[in-house]
Amino acid sequence: MNESxxxxxERLQTGGIIDMHFDLPMDLFEKRERRDVLRTEFLPExxxxxxxxxxxxxxxxxxxxSATGRTRRGEPQNGLRVALDQIARLYAETEASQRxxxxxxxxxxxxxxxxGKIGFVITMEGVEPLGTDxxxxxxxxxxxxxxxxxTHARTNSAGHGGIFAPSGxxxxxxxxxxxxxxxxxxxxxxxxxLAHINPAGFEEILSITTKPPIVSHTNVRRYYNIERNISDxxxxxxxGRGGVIGVNSILVSPREEESTLDHYxxxxxxIAELIGIDSVGIGFDFFAFIFRQWPESRQKELAAKFTKPHxxxxxxxxxxxxxxxxxxxxxxxxxxxxxxxxxxxxxRIFKQLL
Ligand SMILES: [Zn+2]
Numbered sequence: 001m002n003e004s005x006x007x008x009x010e011r012l013q014t015g016g017i018i019d020m021h022f023d024l025p026m027d028l029f030e031k032r033e034r035r036d037v038l039r040t041e042f043l044p045e046x047x048x049x050x051x052x053x054x055x056x057x058x059x060x061x062x063x064x065x066s067a068t069g070r071t072r073r074g075e076p077q078n079g080l081r082v083a084l085d086q087i088a089r090l091y092a093e094t095e096a097s098q099r100x101x102x103x104x105x106x107x108x109x110x111x112x113x114x115x116g117k118i119g120f121v122i123t124m125e126g127v128e129p130l131g132t133d134x135x136x137x138x139x140x141x142x143x144x145x146x147x148x149x150x151t152h153a154r155t156n157s158a159g160h161g162g163i164f165a166p167s168g169x170x171x172x173x174x175x176x177x178x179x180x181x182x183x184x185x186x187x188x189x190x191x192x193x194l195a196h197i198n199p200a201g202f203e204e205i206l207s208i209t210t211k212p213p214i215v216s217h218t219n220v221r222r223y224y225n226i227e228r229n230i231s232d233x234x235x236x237x238x239x240g241r242g243g244v245i246g247v248n249s250i251l252v253s254p255r256e257e258e259s260t261l262d263h264y265x266x267x268x269x270x271i272a273e274l275i276g277i278d279s280v281g282i283g284f285d286f287f288a289f290i291f292r293q294w295p296e297s298r299q300k301e302l303a304a305k306f307t308k309p310h311x312x313x314x315x316x317x318x319x320x321x322x323x324x325x326x327x328x329x330x331x332x333x334x335x336x337x338x339x340x341x342x343x344x345x346x347x348r349i350f351k352q353l354l
Pocket of ligand 1: 196217
């Protein structure tokens with residue numbers, strides 16, 4: 001086949017790219033006094049990268065869970081309000097432009113793709129907005145949340161997050177509420193996302209559920225050995241259940257000089273070698289745009305609390321998705337494999353579960 005690499009990139013990009021983790025709603029919330037943020041600040045990069053579906057993650061920062069606004073029983077009520085506002089902004093911004101759609105079913109994902117729209121699948125990273133009230137899960141389902149990770153790095157009412165060190169996460173798994181959330185997600189048709197949860201919680205979720213799980217955004221411990229990432233054993237568990245793992249762009253290596261596009265692809269290759277090409281996708285977790293909006297003091301706070309993120313120079317925002325496609329081709333991935341990584345595997349999960 002004599003097709004030029006440019007043609008191959010173009011052809012593979014045209015089908016669209018699915019990124020299952022993006023902190024979009026929290027940025028829209030922070031910019032809630034402004035209008036048309038999605039179209040003016042995000043659309044150009046989405047279009048340049050042929051992004052078709054984005055996992056838009058509801059996430060509540062620590063400062064919104066502080067002493068203010070707690071209920072009598074002490075649940076962080078403010079987290080609920082911020083989550084609702086994040087969803088409200090996502091709907092308002094989506095409706096302000098013809099270029100976007102919120103997708104709640106596989107059929108809606110297909111429709112968005114057919115119409116050339118950029119679709120959002122709403123996800124939740126940490127169940128802080130639910131407090132300890134399972135009824136809220138139903139409400140968020142009605143609002144469109146279709147994937148839930150029980151925890152971020154911190155401990156909450158459902159369980160414990162994996163820490164940013166090789167060991168030391170709490171040895172226990174889920175709380176009784178966490179188990180209820182896992183069961184209810186399966187009953188409602190919410191995809192369970194194993195990103196961030198500590199190793200004990202990871203295993204417990206798999207032991208009490210039956211559907212394919214996802215890990216929306218993670219890296220492999222083989223190359224960055226922290227509990228926030230996943231071990232070969234965990235990768236095999238996801239593969240054994242027909243799940244999909246999205247590779248994260250910001251925890252590729254503890255070393256800045258090793259945080260490269262090629263090393264990102266090493267993570268993809270490692271997962272594919274362990275459990276096959278059908279189980280690996282993309283969860284870019286592009287975060288530089290938020291990080292750079294912060295004052296230095298907050299950047300340092302994040303580094304102290306978790307770790308210093310190393311952004312990959314040529315894989316820092318959605319317009320860079322083409323660089324990934326090009327490099328996958330250069331490294332010898334077949335067209336069929338590239339398509340699975342860029343979208344096919346996530347589409348299979350949507351078809352099975354949404
Ligand atoms: Zn995350």
